[in-house]
Amino acid sequence: MAGRRTDTRERIQRVALELFAEQGYEGSSLREIAERLNVTKAALYYHFRTKEDIVSSLLEDWGTALDDLLERETRPAELLAAYAGLVETRFGPVMGLVQRNTSALKAIAAGAGLADRMLRLHERLRGGSADPESDLRARLALVAVQLNSAEGGPGTPPDIALAVALDVLSPGGKPAGAGT
Incomplete structure (x- = not known):
C-alpha cells in the first residue's frame, strides 16, 4: 500500500511541475492538476491540500x-x-x-x-x-x-x-x- 501511495504522490508532483512550467505557479490550480491526472479534486486532496503542499x-x-x-x-x-x-x-x-x-x-x-x-x-x-x-x-x-x-x-x-x-x-x- 505504501508503494502505491508513493507512486501517486510522485505522479502528482511530476504533473504539477509540468503544469507549473507551462502556466507558472500562480497560473495553475489544483483543479487543473486533478484534471490532468484524471482524478477528482478529492482524490488529489488525499495527498496534497494545496499547491503550496505540493x-x-x-x-x-x-x-x-x-x-x-x-x-x-x-x-x-x-x-x-x-x-x-x-x-x-x-x-x-x-x-x-x-x-x-x-x-x-x-x-x-x-x-x-x-x-x-x-x-x-x-x-x-x-x-x-x-x-x-x-x-x-x-x-x-x-x-x-x-x-x-x-x-x-x-x-x-x-x-x-x-x-x-x-x-x-x-x-x-x-x-x-x-x-x-
Whole structure:
C-alpha cells in the first residue's frame, strides 16, 4: 500500500511541475492538476491540500536528498559529481520552478531549510579552505551545475556542464585551495 501511495504522490508532483512550467505557479490550480491526472479534486486532496503542499513536498525531497548526499560523500569533486547527478535526474525542474517563481515561493522555500543545506554543500566543495578563490570556485561550480539543469531547455549536455564545473572547482585536478 505504501508503494502505491508513493507512486501517486510522485505522479502528482511530476504533473504539477509540468503544469507549473507551462502556466507558472500562480497560473495553475489544483483543479487543473486533478484534471490532468484524471482524478477528482478529492482524490488529489488525499495527498496534497494545496499547491503550496505540493511545492513543499518537492523541496523537502530535495532537502532529504541533499542530507543523504552530505552524509555519504566528503570529497569535493565526488560530492559535486553526485550533486550534479541529483540535479540532472531529479531536481533540475524543481530548481527551475523556484527560479521562475521566486516571489511566489519565497516563504515556502525558506521554510524548507534548503539555504542551510546549500551552505553546507558549498562549505564541503571549498575543501576546508577559507581563501576567497576557493570560495568563488565552489560557488561557480554549483552555479554551472544548477543553471544548466534548471533552465529546462536544450542547453549544454550534463556531462559537459559537470566537466566544466569540476574544472572550475579544481583546475587541472588540483584540490580546492591549492591555487592555480
